Amino acid sequence: MIAGLLLSAFALGGLCGTAAAEDFEPADFNVTSELLKLGVDVSKLPGLSGLGGRDVSAPCTAACKSLSALYGDNAVYAQNTTGYGAFTSAYWSSIQSEVDPLCIFKPAKVADVSVLVLLSRLTQCPFAFKSGGHAAFAGASSVEGGITVSFENFKDVTVSRDRKTVKIQPGNNWVDVYKVLDPQDLTVTGGRVARVGTGGLTLGGGISYFSNIYGWACDNVVSYEVVTASGRVVHATPTAFPKLYWALRGGGNNFGIVTSFTFETIPLPKGQMWGGTRTYLESNFEGVVDAFAGVIANSPSDPNAGIWVAWILKYGLKLAATELYYAKPDGAANATIFNDFKAMTPIADTTKSRNVSEYSEAQQSTNPYGLREVYWCMTVKADARIARVARDIYYQERPAVANIEGAGPVLIFQGITVGQMQKMSRNGGNALGLDHRDGPLYLIQIACWWKNAADDEAIYAFARKVMDRIAAEATALGVQSDYIYMNYGSRFQNVIAGYGADNVNKLRDIARQYDPKAVFQTLQPGHFKLDRAPVSS
Ligand SMILES: Cc1cc2nc3c(=O)[nH]c(=O)nc-3n(C[C@H](O)[C@H](O)[C@H](O)COP(=O)(O)OP(=O)(O)OC[C@H]3O[C@@H](n4cnc5c(N)ncnc54)[C@H](O)[C@@H]3O)c2cc1C
Ligand SMILES: *[C@@H]1O[C@H](CO)[C@@H](O)[C@H](O)[C@H]1NC(C)=O
Ligand SMILES: *[C@@H]1O[C@H](CO)[C@@H](O)[C@H](O)[C@H]1NC(C)=O
Ligand SMILES: *[C@@H]1O[C@H](CO)[C@@H](O)[C@H](O)[C@H]1NC(C)=O
Ligand SMILES: *[C@@H]1O[C@H](CO)[C@@H](O)[C@H](O)[C@H]1NC(C)=O
Numbered sequence: 011m012i013a014g015l016l017l018s019a020f021a022l023g024g025l026c027g028t029a030a031a032e033d034f035e036p037a038d039f040n041v042t043s044e045l046l047k048l049g050v051d052v053s054k055l056p057g058l059s060g061l062g063g064r065d066v067s068a069p070c071t072a073a074c075k076s077l078s079a080l081y082g083d084n085a086v087y088a089q090n091t092t093g094y095g096a097f098t099s100a101y102w103s104s105i106q107s108e109v110d111p112l113c114i115f116k117p118a119k120v121a122d123v124s125v126l127v128l129l130s131r132l133t134q135c136p137f138a139f140k141s142g143g144h145a146a147f148a149g150a151s152s153v154e155g156g157i158t159v160s161f162e163n164f165k166d167v168t169v170s171r172d173r174k175t176v177k178i179q180p181g182n183n184w185v186d187v188y189k190v191l192d193p194q195d196l197t198v199t200g201g202r203v204a205r206v207g208t209g210g211l212t213l214g215g216g217i218s219y220f221s222n223i224y225g226w227a228c229d230n231v232v233s234y235e236v237v238t239a240s241g242r243v244v245h246a247t248p249t250a251f252p253k254l255y256w257a258l259r260g261g262g263n264n265f266g267i268v269t270s271f272t273f274e275t276i277p278l279p280k281g282q283m284w285g286g287t288r289t290y291l292e293s294n295f296e297g298v299v300d301a302f303a304g305v306i307a308n309s310p311s312d313p314n315a316g317i318w319v320a321w322i323l324k325y326g327l328k329l330a331a332t333e334l335y336y337a338k339p340d341g342a343a344n345a346t347i348f349n350d351f352k353a354m355t356p357i358a359d360t361t362k363s364r365n366v367s368e369y370s371e372a373q374q375s376t377n378p379y380g381l382r383e384v385y386w387c388m389t390v391k392a393d394a395r396i397a398r399v400a401r402d403i404y405y406q407e408r409p410a411v412a413n414i415e416g417a418g419p420v421l422i423f424q425g426i427t428v429g430q431m432q433k434m435s436r437n438g439g440n441a442l443g444l445d446h447r448d449g450p451l452y453l454i455q456i457a458c459w460w461k462n463a464a465d466d467e468a469i470y471a472f473a474r475k476v477m478d479r480i481a482a483e484a485t486a487l488g489v490q491s492d493y494i495y496m497n498y499g500s501r502f503q504n505v506i507a508g509y510g511a512d513n514v515n516k517l518r519d520i521a522r523q524y525d526p527k528a529v530f531q532t533l534q535p536g537h538f539k540l541d542r543a544p545v546s547s
Pocket of ligand 3: 089
């Protein structure tokens with residue numbers, strides 16, 4: 011007993027200088043008595059009584075039964091029920107739908123999330139939370155044999171009285187938010203595609219139509235309501251729990267369960283902006299690269315303008331599908347920054363003025379549900395030479411997947427502009443490790459869908475080869491960059507390591523302070539952890 015206490019004290023003391031100051035979770039933290047404070051008497055729960063929180067033989071059976079006993083059968087879906095099937099099939103990627111948790115829990119309020127975390131600690135049953143369910147790989151927002159938690163009862167979207175902020179709960183996807191904000195002449199730095207979740211996108215960073223002006227999603231959150239590993243609910247802001255606030259800006263699911271995000275709002279009359287896809291033939295490929303490079307380099311001159319370029323093969327034709335968007339209506343007339351694109355004749359053009367809700371729905375229609383999916387990404391310093399090389403490598407390697415059923419590989423370029431990077435230092439900075447003096451960067455991403463599990467390895471090998479070849483060329487050109495964007499990362503990538511050694515150490519210190527028993531590293535095993543990729547490769 012004494013030895014145990016000494017060990018804990020030693021472990022705590024070794025963390026970081028400030029751990030003791032805040033003493034967030036004492037070494038003698040008692041999960042059972044914390045549950046009691048929340049009105050949960052463990053001795054009365056099926057499968058838990060008399061176990062004292064240790065050695066529960068079937069941890070998840072006990073945990074799921076306890077949740078049913080506490081909250082009723084309507085709050086818990088068991089395997090092979092209709093509700094269970096509807097929930098698991100609602101992930102964007104069918105790879106995530108194939109994961110079978112033992113049960114699905116639907117908390118109704120924040121305290122229920124605290125109880126879930128504590129029950130998981132007591133029983134050692136693993137858990138995962140699902141917001142919009144757009145992460146592509148198995149176990150990112152579900153957990154085999156454990157408890158997957160649905161945020162479907164966390165649907166609040168409330169604009170503050172002074173209209174300067176909006177509180178968004180993670181049961182909303184972005185179009186839910188835009189439907190509320192468009193008619194109020196407001197928007198936020200949210201996702202660009204309708205049914206992407208507010209939770210995952212914001213915790214990984216979050217690139218918006220408005221990011222060149224206002225920064226990434228995480229840089230526009232002024233307060234996180236978060237359930238920590240001890241079940242305690244805190245509001246992390248630039249002044250309250252500032253380290254936790256910093257870590258939540260890009261640190262993913264490693265620091266707590268966020269039950270609401272308070273975003274700064276952006277004025278946008280009727281939610282009207284401009285954007286769409288201009289598609290160019292191969293004869294314009296050189297021009298497309300130069301025009302893309304120009305928009306990223308010149309972004310500070312008109313940060314309303316944003317872009318991505320998708321290199322595709324369709325009907326046997328190599329095509330560049332360029333997404334051009336503008337943070338105001340009438341981009342066709344007013345966005346002179348796109349003049350180099352306008353000088354080339356597209357074979358198709360869907361650009362127009364429209365509200366953010368409608369635009370995000372149009373994006374969803376080109377990203378259908380129910381297929382196997384992989385995202386894989388890297389960054390490089392902005393340089394048209396590497397953009398050309400990357401494009402060419404993708405088309406050289408593409409035949410490797412030509413005969414795979416349903417395979418639709420795309421190479422996508424975006425810019426992490428100087429404007430975006432400058433906003434990352436707002437409110438004490440974020441965890442991503444990006445410095446505007448190194449910018450701008452290109453974000454290069456492979457996205458691919460396909461049909462059959464038998465082809466998984468071939469698809470991963472293709473994506474890896476394209477990325478490895480581009481990385482080698484980037485190094486040769488001296489434009490390599492370590493940063494990996496979490497929200498486009500593959501399960502083979504150690505995303506957090508790319509934030510830089512200083513930030514990795516800082517994140518680990520903060521995790522030890524707020525989660526000394528590493529609950530979010532071990533009991534919530536999915537997605538990008540502080541010390542590893544989701545799977546070893
Ligand atoms: C079609 C498509 C379009 C996209 N467009 C964009 C875009 O425009 N900009 C951009 O930046 N990214 C974009 N992404 C990437 C997107 O940000 C990631 O896929 C992100 O993980 C999706 O979030 P989600 O809530 O839907 O995912 P989920 O799979 O539900 O969650 C992802 C991870 O976050 C965790 N998590 C979610 N909510 C919480 C919470 N409240 N507290 C703690 N942990 C939580 C989950 O447990 C999981 O580990 C897009 C992805 C797709 C597939
Ligand atoms: C934890 O708290 C419970 C309930 O208050 C109590 O019965 C138990 O003895 C405590 N455990 C320890 C190790 O102190
Ligand atoms: C659900 O169905 C699967 C497949 O039929 C079966 O293996 C599993 O045991 C079932 N689970 C429950 C809880 O009935
Ligand atoms: C967005 O625009 C469409 C088309 O004009 C309109 O039908 C819809 O009501 C608008 N949505 C919102 C939320 O304002
Ligand atoms: C677009 O430009 C025209 C004139 O060039 C101007 O009158 C109009 O207000 C501009 N529109 C926007 C949305 O800025």
